[in-house]
Amino acid sequence: EAGVTQFPSHSVIEKGQTVTLRCDPISGHDNLYWYRRVMGKEIKFLLHFVKESKQDESGMPNNRFLAERTGGTYSTLKVQPAELEDSGVYFCASSRPSQPYGYTFGSGTRLTVV
Protein backbone atom coordinates (compact mmCIF):
# COMPACT_ATOMS: atom_id res chain seq x y z
CA GLU A 1 0.00 0.00 0.00
CA ALA A 2 1.10 3.57 -0.57
CA GLY A 3 2.53 5.28 2.47
CA VAL A 4 1.65 8.55 4.14
CA THR A 5 2.53 11.40 1.82
CA GLN A 6 3.40 14.87 2.95
CA PHE A 7 4.14 17.94 0.89
CA PRO A 8 5.94 20.06 0.45
CA SER A 9 9.00 18.30 1.79
CA HIS A 10 10.62 21.65 2.47
CA SER A 11 9.26 25.16 2.78
CA VAL A 12 11.06 28.41 3.47
CA ILE A 13 8.84 31.41 4.17
CA GLU A 14 9.21 34.84 5.67
CA LYS A 15 7.85 35.74 9.06
CA GLY A 16 4.26 36.89 8.73
CA GLN A 17 3.51 34.82 5.65
CA THR A 18 1.07 31.93 5.45
CA VAL A 19 2.01 28.33 4.80
CA THR A 20 -0.19 25.31 4.25
CA LEU A 21 1.12 21.80 4.80
CA ARG A 22 -0.68 18.81 3.39
CA CYS A 23 -0.87 15.20 4.47
CA ASP A 24 -2.36 12.33 2.51
CA PRO A 25 -2.89 9.36 4.82
CA ILE A 26 -3.05 5.73 3.81
CA SER A 27 -6.43 4.89 2.34
CA GLY A 28 -8.72 3.43 4.99
CA HIS A 29 -6.84 4.95 7.90
CA ASP A 30 -9.43 6.89 9.85
CA ASN A 31 -6.94 8.14 12.42
CA LEU A 32 -4.71 11.01 11.36
CA TYR A 33 -2.20 12.75 13.60
CA TRP A 34 0.00 15.80 13.31
CA TYR A 35 3.25 16.08 15.27
CA ARG A 36 6.05 18.64 15.26
CA ARG A 37 9.74 18.54 16.07
CA VAL A 38 11.20 21.96 16.82
CA MET A 39 14.93 22.73 16.86
CA GLY A 40 16.08 19.12 17.35
CA LYS A 41 13.98 18.72 20.47
CA GLU A 42 11.34 16.14 21.23
CA ILE A 43 8.57 15.42 18.77
CA LYS A 44 5.35 16.87 20.16
CA PHE A 45 1.77 15.94 19.46
CA LEU A 46 -0.35 18.60 17.82
CA LEU A 47 -3.72 17.00 17.10
CA HIS A 48 -5.66 13.89 16.21
CA PHE A 49 -8.45 13.45 13.67
CA VAL A 50 -10.85 10.55 13.51
CA LYS A 51 -12.18 10.80 10.01
CA GLU A 52 -13.12 14.47 9.62
CA SER A 53 -13.58 15.16 13.34
CA LYS A 54 -10.97 16.61 15.64
CA GLN A 55 -10.63 14.09 18.44
CA ASP A 56 -7.92 15.86 20.37
CA GLU A 57 -6.32 19.20 19.56
CA SER A 58 -4.70 19.76 22.92
CA GLY A 59 -1.25 20.11 21.40
CA MET A 60 -2.00 22.96 19.02
CA PRO A 61 0.28 25.77 20.18
CA ASN A 62 -2.00 28.75 19.45
CA ASN A 63 -4.70 30.05 17.17
CA ARG A 64 -2.26 30.76 14.35
CA PHE A 65 -2.47 27.05 13.58
CA LEU A 66 -5.52 25.64 11.81
CA ALA A 67 -5.93 22.01 10.86
CA GLU A 68 -8.65 20.62 8.65
CA ARG A 69 -9.60 17.26 7.26
CA THR A 70 -12.54 17.83 4.98
CA GLY A 71 -14.23 14.63 3.88
CA GLY A 72 -12.05 12.59 6.15
CA THR A 73 -9.35 12.08 3.55
CA TYR A 74 -6.32 14.36 3.32
CA SER A 75 -5.53 16.94 5.96
CA THR A 76 -4.04 20.41 5.83
CA LEU A 77 -2.24 22.35 8.53
CA LYS A 78 -2.15 26.08 7.97
CA VAL A 79 0.09 28.46 9.85
CA GLN A 80 -1.01 32.09 9.60
CA PRO A 81 0.88 34.28 10.22
CA ALA A 82 4.07 32.27 10.61
CA GLU A 83 6.56 33.17 13.34
CA LEU A 84 10.23 32.27 13.69
CA GLU A 85 9.50 29.76 16.47
CA ASP A 86 7.26 27.77 14.11
CA SER A 87 10.32 26.45 12.29
CA GLY A 88 10.72 22.72 12.58
CA VAL A 89 9.71 19.43 11.03
CA TYR A 90 6.01 18.66 10.86
CA PHE A 91 5.11 14.99 10.78
CA CYS A 92 1.83 13.42 9.84
CA ALA A 93 0.84 9.88 10.77
CA SER A 94 -2.18 7.69 10.17
CA SER A 95 -3.52 4.43 11.55
CA ARG A 96 -6.46 2.08 11.15
CA PRO A 97 -9.34 2.28 13.62
CA SER A 98 -8.55 -1.25 14.81
CA GLN A 99 -4.83 -0.55 15.21
CA PRO A 100 -4.51 2.79 16.97
CA TYR A 101 -0.83 2.15 17.78
CA GLY A 102 -0.10 1.02 14.26
CA TYR A 103 1.09 4.41 13.14
CA THR A 104 2.56 4.99 9.70
CA PHE A 105 4.47 8.25 9.59
CA GLY A 106 5.16 10.44 6.62
CA SER A 107 8.63 11.79 5.85
CA GLY A 108 7.73 15.17 7.28
CA THR A 109 7.72 18.76 6.05
CA ARG A 110 10.70 20.86 7.08
CA LEU A 111 9.43 24.40 7.65
CA THR A 112 11.88 27.27 7.97
CA VAL A 113 10.58 30.69 8.87
CA VAL A 114 13.08 33.49 8.25
Add this chain to the structure above:
Amino acid sequence: GDSVTQMEGPVTLSEEAFLTINCTYTATGYPSLFWYVQYPGEGLQLLLKATKADDKGSNKGFEATYRKETTSFHLEKGSVQVSDSAVYFCALSDLGDYKLSFGAGTTVTVRA
Protein backbone atom coordinates in the same frame (compact mmCIF):
# COMPACT_ATOMS: atom_id res chain seq x y z
CA GLY B 1 2.13 14.85 32.55
CA ASP B 2 3.84 12.13 30.59
CA SER B 3 7.44 12.65 29.53
CA VAL B 4 10.35 10.75 28.06
CA THR B 5 14.03 11.44 28.66
CA GLN B 6 16.57 9.82 26.43
CA MET B 7 20.31 9.91 26.13
CA GLU B 8 21.57 12.93 24.29
CA GLY B 9 23.65 12.42 21.21
CA PRO B 10 25.17 12.46 18.86
CA VAL B 11 26.63 9.00 19.23
CA THR B 12 29.37 7.82 16.88
CA LEU B 13 30.39 4.19 16.79
CA SER B 14 32.48 1.83 14.72
CA GLU B 15 30.89 -1.08 12.92
CA GLU B 16 30.31 -4.13 15.14
CA ALA B 17 30.37 -2.01 18.29
CA PHE B 18 27.75 -2.37 21.03
CA LEU B 19 25.06 0.31 21.12
CA THR B 20 23.01 1.39 24.12
CA ILE B 21 20.62 4.33 24.15
CA ASN B 22 19.14 5.06 27.55
CA CYS B 23 15.49 6.00 27.92
CA THR B 24 13.52 6.72 31.06
CA TYR B 25 9.94 7.84 31.36
CA THR B 26 7.40 9.48 33.61
CA ALA B 27 3.76 8.52 33.19
CA THR B 28 0.62 8.84 35.25
CA GLY B 29 -0.80 5.53 34.08
CA TYR B 30 0.57 2.27 32.75
CA PRO B 31 2.04 3.18 29.39
CA SER B 32 3.05 1.27 26.32
CA LEU B 33 6.63 1.97 25.30
CA PHE B 34 8.10 2.30 21.83
CA TRP B 35 11.32 2.90 19.95
CA TYR B 36 11.00 4.65 16.61
CA VAL B 37 13.78 5.13 14.07
CA GLN B 38 14.17 7.73 11.36
CA TYR B 39 16.62 6.89 8.60
CA PRO B 40 17.94 9.76 6.47
CA GLY B 41 15.25 11.14 4.19
CA GLU B 42 12.55 8.84 5.51
CA GLY B 43 9.65 8.99 7.92
CA LEU B 44 9.56 7.60 11.44
CA GLN B 45 9.30 3.83 11.58
CA LEU B 46 8.33 1.72 14.53
CA LEU B 47 11.38 -0.29 15.56
CA LEU B 48 9.97 -2.19 18.52
CA LYS B 49 7.45 -1.91 21.33
CA ALA B 50 6.49 -3.34 24.71
CA THR B 51 3.12 -3.05 26.37
CA LYS B 52 3.66 -4.40 29.88
CA ALA B 53 6.31 -4.74 32.52
CA ASP B 54 9.18 -7.16 31.74
CA ASP B 55 8.12 -7.42 28.09
CA LYS B 56 11.05 -7.42 25.70
CA GLY B 57 10.60 -5.85 22.31
CA SER B 58 12.99 -6.89 19.56
CA ASN B 59 13.52 -6.22 15.88
CA LYS B 60 16.47 -6.08 13.46
CA GLY B 61 18.86 -7.12 16.22
CA PHE B 62 17.69 -4.35 18.54
CA GLU B 63 16.18 -5.12 21.94
CA ALA B 64 14.57 -3.15 24.76
CA THR B 65 13.00 -4.39 27.99
CA TYR B 66 10.16 -2.62 29.80
CA ARG B 67 11.45 -2.05 33.33
CA LYS B 68 8.66 -0.71 35.51
CA GLU B 69 10.77 -0.61 38.66
CA THR B 70 13.30 1.74 37.07
CA THR B 71 10.84 3.33 34.60
CA SER B 72 13.25 2.59 31.79
CA PHE B 73 13.23 1.18 28.27
CA HIS B 74 16.86 1.20 27.13
CA LEU B 75 17.62 0.26 23.52
CA GLU B 76 20.50 -2.12 22.81
CA LYS B 77 22.15 -3.74 19.83
CA GLY B 78 25.11 -6.04 20.12
CA SER B 79 26.80 -5.33 16.80
CA VAL B 80 25.84 -2.25 14.81
CA GLN B 81 26.18 -1.80 11.07
CA VAL B 82 26.62 1.31 8.95
CA SER B 83 22.98 0.92 7.92
CA ASP B 84 21.91 1.50 11.54
CA SER B 85 22.91 5.15 11.25
CA ALA B 86 19.71 7.03 12.04
CA VAL B 87 17.89 9.08 14.65
CA TYR B 88 16.29 6.96 17.37
CA PHE B 89 13.29 8.15 19.39
CA CYS B 90 11.93 6.65 22.57
CA ALA B 91 8.19 7.18 23.04
CA LEU B 92 5.28 6.24 25.23
CA SER B 93 1.53 6.17 25.03
CA ASP B 94 -0.65 6.02 28.10
CA LEU B 95 -3.37 3.41 28.29
CA GLY B 96 -6.40 4.51 26.28
CA ASP B 97 -4.61 7.54 24.89
CA TYR B 98 -3.41 7.10 21.36
CA LYS B 99 -1.10 10.05 21.14
CA LEU B 100 2.62 9.50 21.62
CA SER B 101 5.00 11.38 23.88
CA PHE B 102 8.51 11.34 22.44
CA GLY B 103 12.00 11.88 23.72
CA ALA B 104 14.32 14.35 22.00
CA GLY B 105 15.92 11.74 19.75
CA THR B 106 19.44 10.37 19.62
CA THR B 107 21.45 10.63 16.42
CA VAL B 108 23.59 7.56 15.85
CA THR B 109 26.34 7.42 13.25
CA VAL B 110 28.09 4.15 12.55
CA ARG B 111 31.41 4.32 10.73
CA ALA B 112 32.86 1.51 8.65
